[in-house]
Structure formats: C-alpha cells, structure tokens
Amino acid sequence: MPSTPIITSVFDLFKMGPGPSSSHTIGPMKAAFDFRQRLASLPADVQHQAEAIHIYLYGSLSATGKGHGTDRAVIAGLLGWQPETTDPVALMALLRDPALVYTVAVGAETIGLGPQHIHFERKRYESPYANTMVLQLRAGDELLHSEEYYSIGGGFILRKGEPETDPASVAVPYPYSTMTELKAQLTTHALTLDELMMANEMGITGRSRTEVNARIDQLLDFMHKAVRRGLRHTGVLPGSIKLSRKAPILFRKAKGMSHSSDSFLIFLNAYCLAASEENAAGGIVVTAPTSGASGVIPGLTYLAKKHFHYDRATLRAGLLAAAAVGFLVKHNASISGAEMGCMGEIGTASAMGAAFLTRCAQTSDDIGAIEAAAEIGIEHHLGMTCDPIGGYVQIPCIERNAMGAVKAYNAFLLATSGAASFQKISLDAVIKVMKATGRDMSTKYKETSEAGLALSATEC
Numbered sequence: 001m002p003s004t005p006i007i008t009s010v011f012d013l014f015k016m017g018p019g020p021s022s023s024h025t026i027g028p029m030k031a032a033f034d035f036r037q038r039l040a041s042l043p044a045d046v047q048h049q050a051e052a053i054h055i056y057l058y059g060s061l062s063a064t065g066k067g068h069g070t071d072r073a074v075i076a077g078l079l080g081w082q083p084e085t086t087d088p089v090a091l092m093a094l095l096r097d098p099a100l101v102y103t104v105a106v107g108a109e110t111i112g113l114g115p116q117h118i119h120f121e122r123k124r125y126e127s128p129y130a131n132t133m134v135l136q137l138r139a140g141d142e143l144l145h146s147e148e149y150y151s152i153g154g155g156f157i158l159r160k161g162e163p164e165t166d167p168a169s170v171a172v173p174y175p176y177s178t179m180t181e182l183k184a185q186l187t188t189h190a191l192t193l194d195e196l197m198m199a200n201e202m203g204i205t206g207r208s209r210t211e212v213n214a215r216i217d218q219l220l221d222f223m224h225k226a227v228r229r230g231l232r233h234t235g236v237l238p239g240s241i242k243l244s245r246k247a248p249i250l251f252r253k254a255k256g257m258s259h260s261s262d263s264f265l266i267f268l269n270a271y272c273l274a275a276s277e278e279n280a281a282g283g284i285v286v287t288a289p290t291s292g293a294s295g296v297i298p299g300l301t302y303l304a305k306k307h308f309h310y311d312r313a314t315l316r317a318g319l320l321a322a323a324a325v326g327f328l329v330k331h332n333a334s335i336s337g338a339e340m341g342c343m344g345e346i347g348t349a350s351a352m353g354a355a356f357l358t359r360c361a362q363t364s365d366d367i368g369a370i371e372a373a374a375e376i377g378i379e380h381h382l383g384m385t386c387d388p389i390g391g392y393v394q395i396p397c398i399e400r401n402a403m404g405a406v407k408a409y410n411a412f413l414l415a416t417s418g419a420a421s422f423q424k425i426s427l428d429a430v431i432k433v434m435k436a437t438g439r440d441m442s443t444k445y446k447e448t449s450e451a452g453l454a455l456s457a458t459e460c
C-alpha cells in the first residue's frame, strides 16, 4: 500500500472553466465561492454586523493577478458564480466600470463590493504556497470572519486548516502514488492501464463506467469546441499587448499547402494556438492540466481525431493515460507555474500529450512505452521559466502550447522507435528532478512577471 495514494478524479484534473489561468482565475473563483458559502452559515447576529468584504492577494496572485483577471474571478465567486457555468462574456464585463458596486448577500444582509475591496499586496506573506489569498468579512476595523486559501495550480484550492481528505476514506481499488507502484499494480492484477484507471475513477467518484465514459466524451467535445472557436475567431486578444490571433491564419495556410510534413505541423500548431487563444480571450476551456497549458492536449486530441481518425474508445484510453501522468506530477511535484515555472504547466501537458499519443497508437496497452514518452516530454522542459509579459497568458504562453505539443509528438516518436528498455531515466526520477528544480528556481521566474521575457514588455 503506497503512503498517500492518489485520490484525484480525472474530472478534477480536466475541468471546464473560463480562461486565462486555472490558478489565477478558476482557483480564486472557487475560493471566493467557498467563502460566500461560509458567510451564509455564520450566526445571524454576525451577518447583521457585516459591512465589507476585503480580499488580499499575495505572491503570484498579486504580481500577475491583474493580467490574469483574478479580480474579476474573485468578484464572480462572491456573486455565486461557478467556473463550469460562468458566461465568459459576463465575466469579462465585470469591473469594466470601476464605479459599479456589486451586491453580495450575507444571510439577510447585502453589502457592496467594488475594486477598492481587492488588494494586490506586494509585501511578503508567510504562506506554504505561492498563490495565497485571504478573504475577510469586516465591520469597520473589526474582523468578523476570515479564511485563507491557496490556489495550488490547475484550479485546485486548499483552505487553511481544512483537514485533507483521508485517502483511507476513498475507495480506490488499485492505489498507487508513483509510476513504480502503478506498474506493480498492473502486473499484480494483470490489468491494462485503461482498466486500472477506469476502476479507480469509478471507485473515487462512485460513477458507473457508462457515466465516466460519457463525461470523458463531454471533455473531449469541450476541448474540440475551444479549438474550433479559436480557428474561426480573428482580431486582437484582450489586454495591453494587443496581440493578434494567429490560429485562423495558420489553419488557412495549412489547408492550402501541398507539402504534407509541413502542413501536418502547421495544422497541429493551428489547433494548439486556437485553444490557447480562446483561453487568452477568457473563453471556456478545459484545464489540461492547467488553463495556461490548455492548448496542448486539445490540439493533440483534435489532431488524433481529424487526422488519424481514432475512434471514441481509443481517444478515451489515450485521455486516461494522459490523466495518469498528470496525477503523478501533481502528486509528486506540482502543476503550478507559480511553484514550478512553466515546466510544471507546459512540461506536464507535453508529457501527458506524449502519453496520450502513445496509448492511442497502441493496439494493446504497453505501459513501458507510455512511461518513456511521458518521461521524455518532461525531461526536455526541465528548467523552463514562467515569465508572461504583462501578466497576460499570451507571450510566451500561446506559442509555448504549440511547442509543447510538437515536443509531445516527438517524445511519442522517440519512445516508440526503440524498446522501452532503452530508456535510462524513469518517470518517477524525472518528476523528482522537476520538483527539485522548481524549488531551486528563483521566484522571479515563477509567474511573477519580474524577469525574463516579461521584462521585454517595453519592446513589444
């Protein structure tokens, strides 16, 4: 039995929500929604005194929260909006008029909320996570209620003091916490990776096989809708960079090309840029594993469907293999750019994409090749910094998704062109290296826009 088995659901790793950042948009929205729910259950005499809600953003949430729309996301959560059902157009309209006061219900009382209640704090705050937010309910200077939340990447949040789910309370039929343990479970029980992942998902969520398959199909549909929207939409992305969308141009170019190898790559680039540009515009995307990296897997799954004509069952098996890799990174390192730099986001997405392609190409499940592909995917993103210009998830993020997908494709080719035993570095080992590298990386390069490309903003 592993020490702390993975108990994350596929549908928590891949979730729908508005862009541009799972840690700066979806996570804060969920935290603010949770705070609203907690205010609703305060004693009536406390609710009656409430005069204001103040939100304090620290670390990367403060440094790049403006560009990522964290302020709008927090207001939306306090208004009772949830990521899966948020209208992206309405979300973008929040705070457009800084004089507008939003009303938040606190029991029978209503209190006003505006931009003056959101504080982008520059001072250092002692916290175990880079993305920290503190929400307070106040009556003048008196603190009535306070909660501290951490946005830990991919839209996952933790609340200070909240006991973690006891893994023993979750019915995981085949527990594992590393690739070594996962492979041991496959061998011991003579299972394929698809079978193990499906059994665990059913155990964790209580859903039937039919329900799990239907939800995976829904995820793929949402990913592909984002790609199709992005291939149609033209114009300039929101924000001060004034970056033009490129996906429709590449798509037209690829369709007009006769040279098949070039057109294949340009199609793949177009699909990844399309989903990433939709994310940058605040559209609804699927975290894969994050919103910043939500172009890699949608681009690859769209390619797999349109160019390789894989059927639904194959795409589902591929997505489960991708999820297994995402779980391992999230559990043993982090998928947050604020913790790991971009290797945690695009590096993980690329490794997941490589596992997806490898599983799709197999007639029977070969875990050795899947592991090798994922390992190569991470290995060649180690040390990659996160330095988005102006805090917008645009430069380098959008093209980085396309590059991550191209590397995923090459990782798949490298892993399947020789015996898996050629591979000298295990997936567990490279995830450990990622964690150590992320720890050593200067904070300047972890989603703060204080160094690297972010300093080229004036030259744009």
Ligand code: SF4
Binding pocket: 292, 293, 337, 341, 342, 343, 345, 346, 385, 386, 387, 388, 393, 394, 396, 397, 400, 447
């Ligand atoms: S540079 Fe990478 S990690 Fe940073 S915001 Fe962009 S996609 Fe995310």
